[in-house]
Amino acid sequence: xxxxxxxxxxxxxxxxxxxxxxxxxxxxxxxxxxxxxxxxxxxxxxxxxxxxxxxxxxxxxxxxxxxxxxxxxxxxxxxxxxxxxxxxxxxxxxxxxxxxxxxxxxxxxxxxxxxxx
Amino acid sequence: xxxxxxxxxxxxxxxxxxxxxxxxxxxxxxxxxxxxxxxxxxxxxxxxxxxxxxxxxxxxxxxxxxxxxxxxxxxxxxxxxxxxxxxxxxxxxxxxxxxxxxxxxxxxxxxxxxxx
Numbered sequence: 288x289x290x291x292x293x294x295x296x297x298x299x300x301x302x303x304x305x306x307x308x309x310x311x312x313x314x315x316x317x318x319x320x321x322x323x324x325x326x327x328x329x330x331x332x333x334x335x336x337x338x339x340x341x342x343x344x345x346x347x348x349x350x351x352x353x354x355x356x357x358x359x360x361x362x363x364x365x366x367x368x369x370x371x372x373x374x375x376x377x378x379x380x381x382x383x384x385x386x387x388x389x390x391x392x393x394x395x396x397x398x399x400x401x402x403x404x
Numbered sequence: 405x406x407x408x409x410x411x412x413x414x415x416x417x418x419x420x421x422x423x424x425x426x427x428x429x430x431x432x433x434x435x436x437x438x439x440x441x442x443x444x445x446x447x448x449x450x451x452x453x454x455x456x457x458x459x460x461x462x463x464x465x466x467x468x469x470x471x472x473x474x475x476x477x478x479x480x481x482x483x484x485x486x487x488x489x490x491x492x493x494x495x496x497x498x499x500x501x502x503x504x505x506x507x508x509x510x511x512x513x514x515x516x517x518x519x520x
Contacts, residue, residue, distance in 0.1 A: 291447075319507055330408065330497070330511035331448075338507070376448070380507060390436060390501065392509060396447040 289314045293377050293395035300367055300402050308362040308398050310351075310377035318379040320344075320353055320360040321392070325374040334362075334375070338382070367402045374399050407431055408500050410512035417488055418520055425483045425515045427498030433478035434500035438509065439471075442495040454481050488519040 294309040319338045323331040335344030340355035349364045360377060377395040407430040417423050427437060436455050440448040452473050454460040460473035472484040485492050495516050499509040
């Protein structure tokens with residue numbers, strides 16, 4: 288079946304440190320890959336996505352590259368801020384060969400990030 | 405835009421009672437809504453997919469008679485936990501997507517249920 292594995296947290300960093308949160312997946316077919324972020328007391332928000340191999344998703348200084356050869360989609364940010372403290376979820380959805388999504392999301396277990404001043 | 409609300413945000417009930425959770429898309433029409441369950445320090449597990457005007461599709465292992473889902477309009481879906489028991493205590497999250505953007509799901513803030 289399809290699955291997503293994230294590095295275990297929690298991750299604690301100082302402000303301006305470099306962030307990497309590892310994510311690997313197993314999937315049949317043509318997955319699209321996502322990173323969602325959940326700030327305290329709020330719902331999940333889409334952070335970035337990539338729909339095919341070698342695509343790079345980016346948003347708010349975060350980046351992730353779809354690596355088919357290593358089945359990975361690691362999240363990176365060069366300089367984190369206190370406001371980045373949140374829970375980060377890696378996820379995938381399957382699409383058909385034409386790129387149309389089947390809709391269902393499979394999530395990783397989430398990684399708690401805490402950034403200290 | 406693309407805001408999804410849930411009500412209530414938290415609820416405490418006695419064992420054996422039923423609880424209804426509402427999920428609303430506030431500024432868009434949601435052709436499909438999803439219901440997830442999240443245990444502490446664990447991932448979101450998809451419970452069911454509901455399309456407006458049709459019966460929900462439940463994931464394997466989810467009891468459809470226990471978790472009743474209704475998607476009567478393009479802006480509202482409800483999840484009713486019937487005859488709730490302590491093991492049903494969890495964090496329930498809904499999401500919604502539009503026909504125009506099927507890859508993007510907009511999530512509600514979640515409802516925490518505690519069954520005593």
